[in-house]
Amino acid sequence: MPLITLKAQIHADPQTEAVLKDAMFCATKVYNGLLWHLWKEHKETGRVDISRKNLNRILKELPRAKGYYSMSVQLTRDEVREAYKSFFALKRKGLTRHEAPGFRRKNCLSPLKYVQSGFRVDGERVTLSLGTSREDGVRQVSFRISHRPDIEYERVRELSIIYDKVSGRIEARLVVEVKARENKGTGRAAVDLGENILMAAVFDDGMVMLYSGKLIKAIRRYWQKVRANLKQNSRRWKQIAHREKKQVEHLLHMATSHFIAECVRRGVKEIAIGDLNGIRESIDYGDQLNQRLHVWPYRKLIDMLKYKGVLAGILVRDDINEGSTSITCHACGKVMASNRRHRGLYACSCGWKAQADINGALNIYERAYQVSPVKGSSGRVARPAVVSYHLGWHGVAEPKRRDKTLCASA
Template sequence: MNHKEAMRSATKVYNGLLWHLREAYKGTGKVDLSRKNLNRILKELPRAKDYYSMSVQLTREEVREAYKAFFALRKEGKTAHQAPGFRRKGYLSPLRYVQSGFKVEGNRVTISLGTNRRDGIRQVSFRIAHRPGVRYERVRQLSIVYDKLSGRLEARLTVEVRANPRPGEGRVALDLGETVLMAAAAFDDGSVHLYSGRKIKAVRRYWQKVRANLKRGSRRWREVAHRERLQVIHLLHQAASHFLRECAKRGVGEVVVGDLSGLREGLDYGEVLNQRLHAWPYCKLVEILRYKGALMGIKVHEVEERKTSLTCHACGKASPSNRKHRGLYTCSCGWKAQADVNGALNIYERAFQVSPVKGSSGRVARPVVRSFHLGWHGVHEPKRKGSLLRAS
């Protein structure tokens, strides 16, 4: 596989640049990260001729950014961080192409491997698959990467896509969670949608049990992890697509999501809950909502959501005891609503400085619940300990 050899050459070049910089640092106590100096080193590395010249320059930039990040941390006093490390022998480094070195014709891609290769092979062609119904005008960037979980090479394209016009001026807020994946509150017609996360919980729980009987990092362990990831992402896509279609039908042009980036930092919820929170794909869901929304002309952005789930939307009193069993939120002021919906209403008010409901909870007490299924493949119990049946 000639593209794999080119990726191994990229690893050699990355490590070669690091080695020369480390040696210079040992001798002088300084590191010259100028492109002029790095280009000088590149001329001494024979493997730099084994893949496309522009990709070699992007490998150079990887090394520069790694060292710049290291020195920035040192400047902040974070001396525990070590200098950039070598990539292991045989590691398949990404091959990156920016605006040149590749050609896309329909579903066929041709990439350049360089003109000075010793084996004389200058290019490789392959087919790609992409989501139907999306027309792109220009491919800006292409990367060939190795996916450790699946054991496959993947082509990742960054493309220019003409977005659809904005569906309308409506706004809606989302509260993200675990059992309730998304609580969408405050559509203009007063309706509320809850998107269940129970199927994702079941999928993750099942595959975690299967992995417990396998050697971590083994081929089978990686296959299981890859299958779990595919199933979870499939369910996230289903939920996000349905929600955004509902937004388009209702003329929603802006979606605000509670920012959970600080939820898992500096807090200890116990071993079991910590593991569940760290495994939950909040960032992936927001990423999917962002790009799908952009294609539909819907803006998706985040707002700080601290204490929105504990605060009464009617009176503003924050009390953990207001969250009752089965997701019910009740307050002494008389406000009563599904707990995740209460959080979404608070996110809406924080983002837009206006309350989406007045007076009583109205229709928010009886939200529409959406649930999704894998359909195209499922999970099955293993026949015996340590073995796994393939999903149908």
């Protein structure tokens, strides 16, 4: 049964919220405590032992480990192990610029994670176990949650309590089993993700669609300029960051919802997307462009496509090697960066001409399905349908009045 992650707001009284924050603070102390002991061992012995046996021994010396559920403590332990495993993997590749896992800030509220046990969800009511050894004697807490009403799920597999730094609220993330809608389609599509062109989509009949990303760029650029004149992490700075995040997410939801609906209408059963893992390490287009691409919401966009695809009975794959797809001629296979011309034009000496992002999407389609969606010997594709959208009441401009109520709701 398909799994999706459901975001939910927590509605709790001040006492319950204080207990949750204390438990999250304990998770931070445990995480930092494990790192400190490993650092100390490395200093004394020259090696780091991240075995579960050694980490469990360290846990017994950490008093804060009694501040939250025992299985959640083990998940914090596993976070430390995974962080060190990633560090060791980078070291083996010779990427020495990466440093060992660092401490979390003392006032950081780490996630409380529950897998299979330690929690109960009854409709809108959630009950969490906090163990039996807390100093204040609180063994469990209960609170109400609210989430989007159109999601029907069978069972909650995992639950996490997180602190959203932007909104300043405690929220819940539920990994739930959902019933996928019946999809009798047999069609296929491929998507190339970009910046100016948010999504270039190619369907198996040669039809293509372009989703503009220019408005997202404009929103991010505007709010970044506004934040540049403010003290970082100040209250006003966080309010603006939250406003930017909501506006960008609004546009991403509009684009992905429209695209998935179009896929359903066209009988698409599977969507292929390029594998973007490691893209931040591999790109080098200069400091300014690198910074823009590093913060571009590729992963959020893919996650939206995946969970909306699940609800529509569409499989979304993001494991396709997209190396050189943007500079490879779809007609003759020649790889030449200079073929990518101005204004998004891809033109090859063999006579093939196409919008550059469409050319990339066609290559992803061919790699994913071992066949080209282009019909006929002419190598032509259908004229692209360009999809644009606006924010409506979500204005880009900053409010003129410094109204605290307006800022808080932005």
